[in-house]
Each structure stands twice: as structure tokens, then as C-alpha cells.
Amino acid sequence: MSNKTALVILAQGAEEMETVITVDMLRRGGVNVILAGLDGKEPVLCSRQVTLVPDVALAEAYAHNPMYDAVILPGGLEGSERLSKSPMVGTILKNHEMANKIIAAICAAPTAFVAHGVCANKKLTSYPTTKDKIPTDCYTYVEGSRVVVDCNVVTSR
Amino acid sequence: MSNKTALVILAQGAEEMETVITVDMLRRGGVNVILAGLDGKEPVLCSRQVTLVPDVALAEAYAHNPMYDAVILPGGLEGSERLSKSPMVGTILKNHEMANKIIAAICAAPTAFVAHGVCANKKLTSYPTTKDKIPTDCYTYVEGSRVVVDCNVVTSR
Numbered sequence: 001m002s003n004k005t006a007l008v009i010l011a012q013g014a015e016e017m018e019t020v021i022t023v024d025m026l027r028r029g030g031v032n033v034i035l036a037g038l039d040g041k042e043p044v045l046c047s048r049q050v051t052l053v054p055d056v057a058l059a060e061a062y063a064h065n066p067m068y069d070a071v072i073l074p075g076g077l078e079g080s081e082r083l084s085k086s087p088m089v090g091t092i093l094k095n096h097e098m099a100n101k102i103i104a105a106i107c108a109a110p111t112a113f114v115a116h117g118v119c120a121n122k123k124l125t126s127y128p129t130t131k132d133k134i135p136t137d138c139y140t141y142v143e144g145s146r147v148v149v150d151c152n153v154v155t156s157r
Numbered sequence: 158m159s160n161k162t163a164l165v166i167l168a169q170g171a172e173e174m175e176t177v178i179t180v181d182m183l184r185r186g187g188v189n190v191i192l193a194g195l196d197g198k199e200p201v202l203c204s205r206q207v208t209l210v211p212d213v214a215l216a217e218a219y220a221h222n223p224m225y226d227a228v229i230l231p232g233g234l235e236g237s238e239r240l241s242k243s244p245m246v247g248t249i250l251k252n253h254e255m256a257n258k259i260i261a262a263i264c265a266a267p268t269a270f271v272a273h274g275v276c277a278n279k280k281l282t283s284y285p286t287t288k289d290k291i292p293t294d295c296y297t298y299v300e301g302s303r304v305v306v307d308c309n310v311v312t313s314r
Binding site for chain 1: 205
């Protein structure tokens, strides 16, 4: 186990593959991953009706450790909307942006960056149907890559 | 939604990606998937410490519907061992083999076919380190393909 830490935020309606693959692969790589439930530590019904149990509530994960090496938002349309509406997610993203930590979002989840006003002026991508939600005066939208990395900001389609 | 049905059997120590990707992709394809907990309907801790909640207990899934269009065993070393030791899994595999339904196993899970004496004389593959557990007098082991399909038997590395 390295001493690198990652916070994956799990909201109802998240895409379960994007959540589980992310957690699993990072853990295989030795990263200490916390899967934190947006609304608590109760089981979370995901977009294709798979139910995942978070390790802890997000509030608890944040209180225990306010700064991770990476914050990762899985996609899923409903999940991304819930992440977009959460003041705590906004606070966490802003704090990690200021600290120049990795901020990552998959599929529809880059829309949460827009909602919380983070990662401005960065290159990013998202699930194609969510492109219109990424304002081009604040972000450089990239079409041709499945994954876009701009400094500490990582997004995927 | 088609009227095709699949039973995915979830044991403690299953590989969570192999479980979730399978369920998610089949549901995207319109298959009616039941994720059934080997030991009940309680949450199941998987190989990389992700906890999944089954839809139902395997006993209940089997009582409700003894015959699915496909039975699928996710891998994971501990999960595969548990599937190998379960008489109910053996019964379900044998019944589905006799009915010529799809029987599939991922990664280490083809070892459960050996344990339960099903899919004899079929071509199959498995995670490379489990190769020695597949007796060559009963099965034709295939090295060169990531996925092997032999009639109704589907296996992957």
C-alpha cells in the first residue's frame, strides 16, 4: 500500500461500472481509496440497479481527512446531478483545486465542475450528450480523446 | 426489456468489476439480470473491498425461477472457491447444462465447473494461474483467446 489517497464520491444514480472499476483499479495499484456515500453510509442504488455500500459517509470521510491526493466523481446522469447540487462536493472540489490535487470526473460528472465553478480554463471532455452543459467561455472542450488530462484535472467520456 | 434472463451468482470474495460489469452490460442490453447472493441477500464483501448488495438470496432466486437463459459465475479467487464448494451452485449448473442453457465463468470461476463436474469435454479458458486446476483429460484448455465460446459454455481469462 502506498500512502496515496483517493476519495471517490458515490451518489444515488451513479454509474456502477465507473464507480467500481475506478475503486478496484486504484486499490490494485496500492492507492488507499475511500468510497464515500454522498448522503450517508447507507447502500446506494446505482444507475443500472446495482446497489453499492459506501465505506463511509462523505461527511465522515471529509471530517476525517479534508485533503486527498485525488477526488474522483463517477458519472451517471442522476448521480452527476446529485453531485452538482451538493454544497459539500463543491467545498471539497474547491479545496482540492486550491491545493492542486488531482480532480477527476467520468462521463457526465464533469458537469459537476461547472455547477461548482471549479477547473475553469482547463481542457476537459465529458460524455458527448453532456457537451452542451460545459460552457466554452470557461472550459476548452476536447472531442477527440477518451481521456483528457490538463495538469491536475482528469476527465473522460 | 427482452424476456431473456440471467442469473449472476455473487459469493464473498468475488471480483467486483467482473460482477458489476457483467450485470450492468447485460442490463444495458435488455436482459433481465438477477444478482443472487450465494449465502443470502446480505451485502457481500468483494475481493477489492467493495461491498455489493445482491438483489436476492440465491436460494430465493432458484426457488422463484429454476431455469435462466444464462448462469454466470464472476471470478475472484475466494469467490470461485466458495462457488466451487456450494451444492446449490452445482445443482444449478447441472440443471442448466442439461437444458443446454448458457453457462459462463470469468477468470478463476471456471474452476467451479471442474468442482461440480459440468461442461466436460468443452473448450474453455480461465485466469492463467488457475490453468493447473483444469484437468486436460476432461476439458480442452485454450490459451490464445481472452474469451472462449464452445456451444453454450462461455469462459474468459
